[in-house]
Amino acid sequence: MLTSADPRTGRAWPTGIEATDAVTVATTAAAASKAFAVTRWSTRAWRAGLLDAIAVALESHREELTGVADRETGLGAARLAGEVGRSAFQFRLFADALREGSYVEATIDHAETTELGPQPEIRRMLVPIGPVAVFGSSNFPFAFSVAGGDTASALAGGNTVVLKAHGSHLETSARSFEVISDAVAGYGGPAGTIGIVYGTEAGRVLVSDPHIRAVGFTGSLTAGRALIDIINQREEPIPFYGELSSLNPLVITPAAAAARADAIADGLFGSYTLGAGQFCTKPGVAFIPVGADGDRIVAGLVERTTAANAQVLLNERIVTSFGEIRDRLIAAGAASIAVAGAVDSSGFAASPTVLAIDADAISPAVAEEAFGPLVVVARYDDLEEIYAALDAVPDSLTATIHHEPGEPIDALVRELAPHAGRIVFNGYPTGVRVSWGQHHGGTWPSTNSQHTSVGVSAIRRFLRPIAFQGAPESVLPSELREENVDGVPRRVDGRLRIG
Structure with a gap:
């Protein structure tokens, strides 16, 4: 039997949940495949209604879900209640996207004679890819877990979903699954539209199952590599969309340091300790520039850190890893200059920590993500030192620039752009807006995909293109028929038509 634990006390208890055996994993994946034979042909309007029903169900069980999650994560009722709201918002956002319809990329090229001679009619759009395995993450028990964006975007695309519950919040996952599956059944969705498995081995078996056609994963680089290795051994490899590791460099220019040192110290402290530093965008x-202005930022950061208390982390494995990585960074040349209050040994906690190093001394050994409340301060004399250091820093989900109006930062933006998926100006990368314009992705090792895992275009991961050449109108999807009854934005003979 699998156990769960309260990270504030370390107390564990049996959940009553058994690890899913290989036979049951196979049965669950087969049920998802059978349901996909129905959902793949569902209309956008039907799926939009399904997502709205799930959003209503999540909100109606908000208090119950929050209570279960708080016991397993220690994240607090207010944070968790907001996260349930975010999950419901994501489902509704994808429902809106379904009704609008531009995500299908409907394209019609009528038959005509061109300079290449007579050309046939071609009609193309995006269609669902098949049953999707979704791995819940540890740090967001709702928004990146069973009720998360991967689930919402996969269902929106017409796919079915098999979830692998995260071991840090098994009971939260189980109850979230029950709420969603009841909503699906109540709406009239086919059995197998959504399924769930438990245990590490079940996750390995799941990604190797031939019924699974794509994988959405948020977690460690090590676990992601292990799953990729399994997928590559399949007879038919499938897409793996992983969010894996991110250092998220932040640059403070000399003018910004001079203008608002105290505000930057306060903002940086709040960002690197938000959620106990367990955000992928931390x-x-x-x-930070060398000199008196930079010194004020560092002093403010040290003051706030030393006055802070130890913070609760999600599980014992994260605590152990945090300590090991902190020690490796110090051994590699990063000096400890600030540590918060003592760790409560009765639970899973760590002290916020500030390490410091000269920018020109940064090496890959120092540029390792520490999942928890730790930041490395790199002091630089000129921007060229930053450019050189970026070669040692792994590519990230985000990069941030604090600057002042009129200050020349074009070269800095050009240097950072190849290393990040989102560039933040005069703000902090923690906190990811769920919207049409969001891009929550980057190059390896932050993700292994060009696609985002947050926002409407996350649906693109779980779709594939199909073209119909010379097809009779009766077999075409409504989005590609001559009369645009749904008002879907389409590109017709090279021209974009809205409605």
């Missing part, structure tokens, strides 16, 4: 390294 700034892990901050480039």
Whole structure:
């Protein structure tokens, strides 16, 4: 029997949940495949209604879900209640996207004679890819877990979903699954539209199952590599969309340091300790200029850190890893200059920590993500030192620039752009807006995909293109028929038509 634990006390208890055996994993994946034979042909309007029903169900069980999650994560009722709201918002956002319809990329090229001679009619759009395995993450028990964006975007695309529950919040996952599956059944969705498995081995078996056609994963680089290795051994490899590791460099220019040192110290402290530093967008390294202005930022950061208390982490494994990585960074040349209050040994906690190093001394050994409340301060004399250091810093989900109006930062933006998926100006990367314009992705090792895992275009991961050449109108999807009854934005003979 699998156990769960309260990270504030370390107390564990049996959940009553058994690890899913290989036979049951196979049965669950087969049920998802059978349901996909129905959902793949469902209309956008039907799926939009399904997502709205799930959003209503989540909100109606908000208090119950929050209570279960708080016991397993220690994240607090207010944070968790907001996260349930975010999950419901994501489902509704994808429902809106379904009704609008531009995500299908409907394209019609009528038959005509061109300079290449007579050309046939071609009609193309995006269609669902198949049953999707979704791995819940540890740090967001709702928004990136069973009720998360991967689930919402996969269902929106017409796919079915098999979830692998995260071991840090098994009971939260189980109850979230019950709420969603009841909503699906109540709406009239086919059995197998959504399924769930438990245990590490079940996750390995799941990604190797031939019924699974794509994988959405948020977690460690090590676990992601292990799943990729399994997928590559399949007879038919499938897409793996992983969010894996991110250091998220933050650069403070000399003018910004001079203008608002105290505000930056306060903002940086709040960002690197938000959620006990267990956000994938936490700034892990901050480039601060040498000199009196930079000294004020560092002093403010040290003051706030030493006055802070130890913070609860999600599980014992994260605590152990945090300590090991902190020690490795110090051994590699990063000096400890600030540590918060003592760790409560009765639970899973860590002290916020500030390490410091010269920017020109940064090496890959120092540029390792520490999942928890730790930031490395890198002091620089000129921007060229930052550019050189970026070669040692792994590419990230985000990069941040604090600057002042009129200050020349074009070269800095050009240097950072190849290393990040989102560039933040005069703000902090923690906190990810769920919207049409969001891009929550980056190059390896932050993700292994060009696609985002947050926002409407996350649906693109779980779709594939199909073209119909010379097809009779009766077999075409409504989005590709001559009369645009749904008012879907389409590109017709090279021209974009809205409605």
